[in-house]
Amino acid sequence: MSATHAAPPPPQQPDPSGSQEATHAAAQGATKIHVAGLGKVYAGHGKGAGVQALRDVVVDIRTGEFCCIVGPSGCGKTTLLRILAGLERHTSGVAQVRQDDPQAPLDSMVFQDQSVFPWMTVEDNVAYGLRRRGAAAAVMRERTDYYIAKVGLAAFRTAYPHQLSGGMKQRVSIARAFANDPEVLLMDEPFAALDEQNKALLQEELLKIWEETRKTVLFITHSIDEAIALSDRTLVMTARPGTIKSDIRNTLPRPRDPHGMKAHPAYAEMSRRIWTELRDEVVMHARRQQEAS
Numbered sequence: 001m002s003a004t005h006a007a008p009p010p011p012q013q014p015d016p017s018g019s020q021e022a023t024h025a026a027a028q029g030a031t032k033i034h035v036a037g038l039g040k041v042y043a044g045h046g047k048g049a050g051v052q053a054l055r056d057v058v059v060d061i062r063t064g065e066f067c068c069i070v071g072p073s074g075c076g077k078t079t080l081l082r083i084l085a086g087l088e089r090h091t092s093g094v095a096q097v098r099q100d101d102p103q104a105p106l107d108s109m110v111f112q113d114q115s116v117f118p119w120m121t122v123e124d125n126v127a128y129g130l131r132r133r134g135a136a137a138a139v140m141r142e143r144t145d146y147y148i149a150k151v152g153l154a155a156f157r158t159a160y161p162h163q164l165s166g167g168m169k170q171r172v173s174i175a176r177a178f179a180n181d182p183e184v185l186l187m188d189e190p191f192a193a194l195d196e197q198n199k200a201l202l203q204e205e206l207l208k209i210w211e212e213t214r215k216t217v218l219f220i221t222h223s224i225d226e227a228i229a230l231s232d233r234t235l236v237m238t239a240r241p242g243t244i245k246s247d248i249r250n251t252l253p254r255p256r257d258p259h260g261m262k263a264h265p266a267y268a269e270m271s272r273r274i275w276t277e278l279r280d281e282v283v284m285h286a287r288r289q290q291e292a293s
């Protein structure tokens with residue numbers, strides 16, 4: 001079973017089995033997220049030209065995989081996530097999330113900020129998805145309690161977001177996303193606005209929860225270290241129009257220690273590889289911005 005979001009007639013669908021990435025992922029297990037020949041053009045205003053955000057994106061992500069995406073600003077990372085969440089229509093190709101449990105929500109999203117409802121307490125925020133789905137009160141209570149405790153907010157369950165720090169609000173978002181028990185988690189730079197210490201703590205907490213649940217996660221980040229700390233694979237995107245430029249397997253063992261990982265011999269090599277791929281794209285983006293100004 002699969003859910004295809006707003007799929008328009010695909011004009012040209014390259015055979016995903018022809019790509020290195022797809023072949024690699026298919027060899028490992030069931031495909032949970034399938035993207036092939038995906039394109040997105042935002043319509044221009046009036047006579048203005050449209051913006052091609054994505055072009056021929058091809059990627060398969062298997063069940064239980066933690067996949068990070070890095071790429072220069074404006075290359076279409078958020079657009080890709082929004083298409084997978086059904087919040088944006090693509091203009092060509094295929095974007096599918098396979099639904100294994102018909103009762104489960106297809107996805108939960110976590111954003112950089114503004115993910116929590118300011119008028120709801122911590123517990124009501126965390127229970128939000130379950131309540132909307134009409135979960136039994138006992139189940140809702142149990143799951144909400146479990147994830148509030150997991151992110152260390154038991155003492156704040158009746159607090160409102162304005163009483164919480166930025167890091168605590170992101171903990172609420174993460175607890176809500178996992179409590180909702182979706183098929184896939186889509187996370188768009190969720191820790192980007194946090195200071196380094198809080199970011200490190202949240203990475204550790206996310207890793208612990210993910211180790212328990214092994215959810216399929218697509219996680220966008222600007223940080224190469226964050227991608228290495230969290231991922232099974234890191235996809236590097238080109239400057240706009242965004243497409244997948246390389247697919248770098250993470251060889252660090254799990255469970256991970258985001259702080260201690262730098263001592264591992266594989267860390268320096270992976271960091272260098274990701275930056276080598278990313279660097280040209282960041283330079284290209286910066287050059288275009290200079291030309292446009």
Ligand SMILES: Nc1ncnc2c1ncn2[C@@H]1O[C@H](COP(=O)(O)OP(=O)(O)O)[C@@H](O)[C@H]1O
Pocket residue numbers: 042043051052053071072073074075076077078079080240
């Ligand atoms: N609603 C929109 N209408 C027009 N252009 C958009 C819209 N959303 C994003 N874009 C453009 O599409 C490109 C990709 O945006 P986005 O997906 O937000 O990139 P990223 O998340 O990688 O920074 C950018 O050039 C951006 O300006």
Ligand SMILES: [Mg+2]
Pocket residue numbers: 077078079
């Ligand atoms: Mg973005």
